[in-house]
Amino acid sequence: MMLSVENLNVFYGHIHAIKDVSLHVKEGEIVSLIGANGAGKTTTLQTISGLLKPKSGTITFEGKDITKTEAHQILQMGIAQVPEGRRIFANMTVKENLEMGAFTRKESAAQLKEERKNFYDKFPRLRERKKQMAGTLSGGEQQMLAMGRALMANPKILILDEPSMGLSPLLVKEVFEMIKTINQSGVTVLLVEQNAKMALSISNRAYVLETGKITMEGDAKELLHNESIKKAYLGA
Numbered sequence: 001m002m003l004s005v006e007n008l009n010v011f012y013g014h015i016h017a018i019k020d021v022s023l024h025v026k027e028g029e030i031v032s033l034i035g036a037n038g039a040g041k042t043t044t045l046q047t048i049s050g051l052l053k054p055k056s057g058t059i060t061f062e063g064k065d066i067t068k069t070e071a072h073q074i075l076q077m078g079i080a081q082v083p084e085g086r087r088i089f090a091n092m093t094v095k096e097n098l099e100m101g102a103f104t105r106k107e108s109a110a111q112l113k114e115e116r117k118n119f120y121d122k123f124p125r126l127r128e129r130k131k132q133m134a135g136t137l138s139g140g141e142q143q144m145l146a147m148g149r150a151l152m153a154n155p156k157i158l159i160l161d162e163p164s165m166g167l168s169p170l171l172v173k174e175v176f177e178m179i180k181t182i183n184q185s186g187v188t189v190l191l192v193e194q195n196a197k198m199a200l201s202i203s204n205r206a207y208v209l210e211t212g213k214i215t216m217e218g219d220a221k222e223l224l225h226n227e228s229i230k231k232a233y234l235g236a
């Protein structure tokens with residue numbers, strides 16, 4: 001197992017936001033976590049990334065207990081997160097944003113340049129805009145850049161928090177295509193989405209989170225055809 005979360009409990013003061021959550025991600029998978037507003041999706045992701053500390057439970061990554069590990073070390077171990085709302089550096093260029101993503105790397109400047117080139121080869125739309133200020137990119141391009149910046153940390157697993165939020169249907173499609181491409185290049189993906197239909201359609205497995213608890217889990221294609229999922233999350 002690449003990533004295992006066992007019986008996680010997270011509090012904000014007295015608010016018990018995450019209740020005994022267990023989930024796992026195998027190497028190479030796309031796993032999605034779906035749920036309504038306030039279900040605890042972001043809280044779960046931030047706890048995995050080390051930005052929040054749980055009251056109890058364990059998080060294991062490649063056999064190592066990372067429950068108490070600092071966020072920057074977790075990033076260095078290979079877990080990179082694209083936060084909700086993207087948060088790119090608006091006053092920096094596309095290229096500078098990608099450079100920032102590589103700040104924990106110890107490889108040579110030439111090696112990192114080569115990786116940026118590979119990234120631009122895969123996502124040429126950003127190459128055309130490499131000197132453009134990131135804040136002037138469209139919402140979809142900003143999401144692509146945010147993913148690119150996270151990839152520059154050379155992660156083993158990429159964690160995405162609502163990558164399709166606020167995007168037009170066409171851009172949503174592009175962003176999901178990009179996630180598939182990233183996964184096919186060997187990066188495991190843990191995806192949080194309110195767009196359950198798109199998320200399930202590209203995932204291997206999925207978990208449903210409701211008010212802090214996992215209420216359902218299984219094969220993504222099966223969940224896509226599950227009646228209660230359809231009613232609650234697929235607008236059917």
Ligand SMILES: Nc1ncnc2c1ncn2[C@@H]1O[C@H](COP(=O)(O)OP(=O)(O)OP(=O)(O)O)[C@@H](O)[C@H]1O
Binds near residue numbers: 017039084
């Ligand atoms: N900093 C905070 N202080 C207090 N409560 C918080 C804080 N952040 C989140 N919460 C609460 O924890 C619960 C889970 O929030 P979280 O942001 O994880 O939900 P979410 O599933 O990501 O929702 P959304 O789909 O709206 O992004 C909510 O009830 C929220 O109000």
Ligand SMILES: [Mg+2]
Binds near residue numbers: 041042043084161
């Ligand atoms: Mg959230």
